[in-house]
Amino acid sequence: MTQSASDADRQTQSSLGDPIVLTLSIGFIVLFLALSFYDLDLVANSISQGFAWSALTFGTYFQFLMLLTFFIAIGLALTPAGNAKIGNLDAPELSTFKWLSIILCTLLGGGGVFFAAGEPIYHFVNVPPAFDTDPGVAAAVPGALAQSFTHWGFVGWAILGSLTAIVLAHAHYEKGQPLQPRTLLYPLFGERLMRGPLGGVVDTCCVLAVVAGTVGPVGFLATQVSHGLEVLFGLPNTFVTRLLVLATLGMVYVLSAVSGVHKGMQLLSRFNVMLALGIGAVIFLFGPTLFLFNSYFAGMGTYLDDFFKMVTMTAETAPADWMQWWIVFFYAWFIAFAPLMAIFMARISRGRTIREMILAVAVIAPIATTVWFTLLGGSGIYYQLTGVIDLTDALTNFQFDIATLALAQALPGGTWMALAILLLTTIFVATTGDSMSYSIAMVGAGHDEPSPFLRAFWGVIMTIMAAVLLAMREGQIAALQQFIVITAVPVSLILLPSLWDGPKAAFAMAREQGLID
Template sequence: MSNNNEINSRKNAGGLYRLGDPVVLGLTVGFIVVFVALSLVDLDGMSDAIAAGFGWTARTLGAFFQLLLLLTFFVSIGVAVAPAGRARIGNRRTPEMSTFKWLSIIMCTLLAGGGVFFAAGEPVHHYLMTPPNFSATPNGSAAAIPEALAQSFMHWGFLAWTILGALTSLVLAHAHYVKGLPLQPRTLLYPVLGEIVMKRWLGGVIDSLCVIAVVAGTVGPIGFLATQVSFGLHELIGVSPGFSTQLIILIALGAIYVTSAMTGIDRGIQWLSSFNVFLALTVAGVIFIFGPTLFLTNSWFQSFGQYLSSFFEMATVTTITAPESWLKWWTVFFFAWFIGYGPLMAIFVARISNGRTIRQTILSIAVMAPIATTIWFTLLGGSGIFYQMHGVIDLTEALKNFQFDVATLSIARALPGGDLMALAVLLLTTIFVATTGDSMSYAIAVVSTGHDDPHALVRAFWGIAMAVMAGILLYMGSGQIAVLQQFIVLTAIPISLVLLPSLWTGPQAACAMAREQGIIPSLSEAEHD
């Protein structure tokens, strides 16, 4: 096959592909340069154009994004419980890493900095300003507590996690480990479009769009982290919160995740994720044991029940019942953000899940990780609601203005341990963002080179490029980071079309692996029977 010849030539050559596909490199770096240049030349004009596109996308395609996530979740669960779920991914009989390390990488990579940044403030926001589906509940009332947490669970729960690799990782794993195709987004469309999508220019454009979505989605948290940590250090120890401090934080963060990416999955990425999980468990244990334990326990049970009972109502909210401004900044924004990450997260999941069963992989991503996330949101956000109720903190004005850095720090300082806990939360947030930075630098390098183990300098290049872009945008003002966040929703339009075929190609890939491993009868055997 011609595509296999091209793949083999990439693996064996030391030429241009060792630095990256010129189409992917050119289009992605071109996007970074053009975005920054337009920001410098006509900041207001570009911001207005992206805001208009952002609003149109949320209004017109929001329901499509929601439906895509819903179908992906239910099809994934169907594959997991089917006999084909016993098939193993890849070409190993046993996993290449321990379950703890594997789950640590998944949790840290997919949850990312948003798991701390939004976990503290979002539930309190919904408690103070009840979401459209629960508008009959008075703001700030006891009845608003489970509904506020349930709305947060919807944004960060089953649907969000599943789109990040439950089905798409199966398509990539079968195509890569069995057919020898590269771990690239274009491979997701190979079962539908065949050879044509593997050609350099078309495949390069598809890969570029997916890389651009991840760059936009990762640069945002990197930039926001710099502002959040600088604000936190200013409040805690009096450090100036200006650009100089933000730049120092950015350099330190970049050094951490670039070093981690360069040392690879088996060393830096794995070690950083494991350390982060231990730190998160420590913080969670302190909050649960020394914080409002009974309140948090009751809140989680009731909120999870509310999440399940209102699942479809929250997942399918549209502008018919919800204000467009609310929808585009909450449900559609988050779902589009996760869609943008989908292809490259799937590459990463396929890469680290060699030897795992399909059932293990899907249930870990689509069920176990979301439940862990709801517990984490209850510990941080639930504590925030508790302290807000009892007058320890007042986040009303801060959250009306979407000042989540203020909310996170205020809640952290109110937690057991005070300022020490606040420093621990800032460190945890930093490492969460770093674990996304290193894994995405690695995944982008895999996409651009077509190699499972891309050269360390290629990984470093992409990590540094994202840090530099964040630094330039911060220099122009934190508002430009917010503009880039809006651009994420626009990137979800083409990426959603890349993910869409996995609704049927994912189950097909699972069945193919099961047949090849003798778990279910082959087609010829089934016809004979």
């Protein structure tokens, strides 16, 4: 009788989520919104100060953590332990194409279009500190692309699902521990952390970091699509339009998250990859083909030649503001997403070898990203260089939504291409929203099949939060994005033990599977 009651209690908690994580997360969100309504400037200024302090104090540490993760992961993939399979399955649950599609769409997210179009052009007209070429000339092209590759390339991707995913996969599938961020610290602190309230605090830090990192793109997408509908169809760019866009997006990613990995999430990802391939093919075949081809190889060559120079740049060798808003911001964003992305990677990679997972996340996905940035951003540079468009003022003021639409209209196909890119951006953000709703639900449930109610709950929460912030003012979403850098500080400490626990877990899995002595 007692055992049955205990099982019922556990089932209830599994359905509703960890009460500590739920209370702290929702409590913080409500407090953030309440304080914003009470004194918006106070909240924005406090976050801005925390952002500046965190970036200055921890920026170099973030870069060091990212570099070590990448090189340790690649080294591990080359060892015999790389043959160990995740999740005790002989064959993968997902085909290679479906698996890679989900990885690319989930981890690249809205940045795959939002920044791919504008960032290379920004660095072309505002030359990064690592280079001394004149802005807006042909010689500035390789450096502009290389700087973008630095932000979205190998080290950024590696932190999202290599060593951390191995630790989680071993602890969950071999040791029976829950798929929660606290499990990353299980090898260090053991059961005391897993069963105590501190584990709930660890999980909450990671959940809030992901909520901040997801709500920002969701809100910005609403403003970008609303602006696009105004330019293309003359619809009014009002809060009501943005709210309708947001509601549609929320409905899509909530339904996708509820349907699970094998249904809606997989279908969205496959559709988006096919759409991206189609857009890329049109750009390459009918756009400035030779320029794009030459620019990619020049940009990649510069990226590899100056890799350490760009990745290890600090506030001592570059303007502090530039470091905060480019290198540190992007790396903090990746770090903030890392624990829940690792949970998601461990969930979708069952049956894959450790080597396959590392190479997919740390090599294949970054290369695909650099090609995509060259197709969109490289085309933008070409049109900027030849005078077809002039985005200097818009990008200098960080108006990336205007830049993306202007570039899209200049591409082959004009209005149709603009519509395709708006759709692509929307689905990219939706795939990030559904995967993060699913991952947060896994954190609450503690296993890889959270209830549909819990998945929908977190999807709705993020949609509502984005709507409230849009109603207040667009700048509040920007403040929330600054908050990502602050949340990355505790999250980075949670990731740190994976530098040695990742290889230990990989070799333990290889021994347990009889692959090594």
